[in-house]
Amino acid sequence: MADKLSAQHNPKQNHLLAVLPEDVLMRLAPQLELVPMRLGDVIYEYAEQLQHVYFPTTAIVSLHYVMENGASAEIAGVGNEGIVGISLFMGGNTTPSLATVYTGGFGYRLKARHLMEEFNRTGPLMRLLLRYTQALMTQMSQTAVCNRHHSVEQQLCRWLLLTLDKLPSNELTMTQELIASMLGVRREGITEAAGNLQRAALISYRRGHITVLDRSGLESRTCECYDVVKKEFYRLLSDTGTAKQFPN
Incomplete structure (x- = not known):
């Protein structure tokens, strides 16, 4: 096995x-x-x-x-x-x-x-991990700003896009309750935001399964935070080849 x-x-x-x-x-x-x-x-x-x-x-x-x-x-x-x-x-x-x-x-x-x-x-591994850490710190700080200043729907779009960047498909297994816990918001807010995205034919949600139907549509509905994180990963890691899932 x-x-x-x-x-x-x-x-x-x-x-x-x-x-x-x-x-x-x-x-x-x-x-x-x-x-x-x-x-x-x-x-x-x-x-x-x-x-x-x-x-x-x-x-x-x-x-x-x-x-x-x-x-x-x-x-x-x-x-x-x-x-x-x-x-x-x-x-x-x-x-x-x-x-x-x-x-x-x-x-x-x-x-x-x-x-x-x-x-x-103090060779290639050290330099690579320090660059990655700076990119991760950007994601952390941008998440804090996003959670304070942007709508639940924008936060949900950002979270979905960043998660998709880490997956080989456009499908996620995730309950609304868990997403609400991730974002630190009320479940009712996620239910409303997900409903809006589903009515706009951007996602399909059923029994804890989310399928993204229109990625470009999600990108148009999110805040600038997703783009900031994506560009910073690309800037720091593009010459190493690790930023291929964050196209410039």
């Missing part, structure tokens, strides 16, 4: 791993462990000491803050374009956020010490 899974998956399905020089990837490859990342899995908890980093391939992980009253909101999503666990190489080693899987799939897990051994060579 393990051999069959390995044949279906490859570390280069993650865009950061795919653009590493072959000698760097060869050093890391024996330590990369293919792991299932199931919907709802907690990758790490608040203030947890990081033992691993994750390179998603077909899964998507939500980074979000949880308030004392249990309310939460997503600050960023990480899919096959990135890495989960940036606090490790940024020097903090723990994180104030929670990381959970919201689109199930697979990814590669790497022990913290193996990542840091390669990072501390």
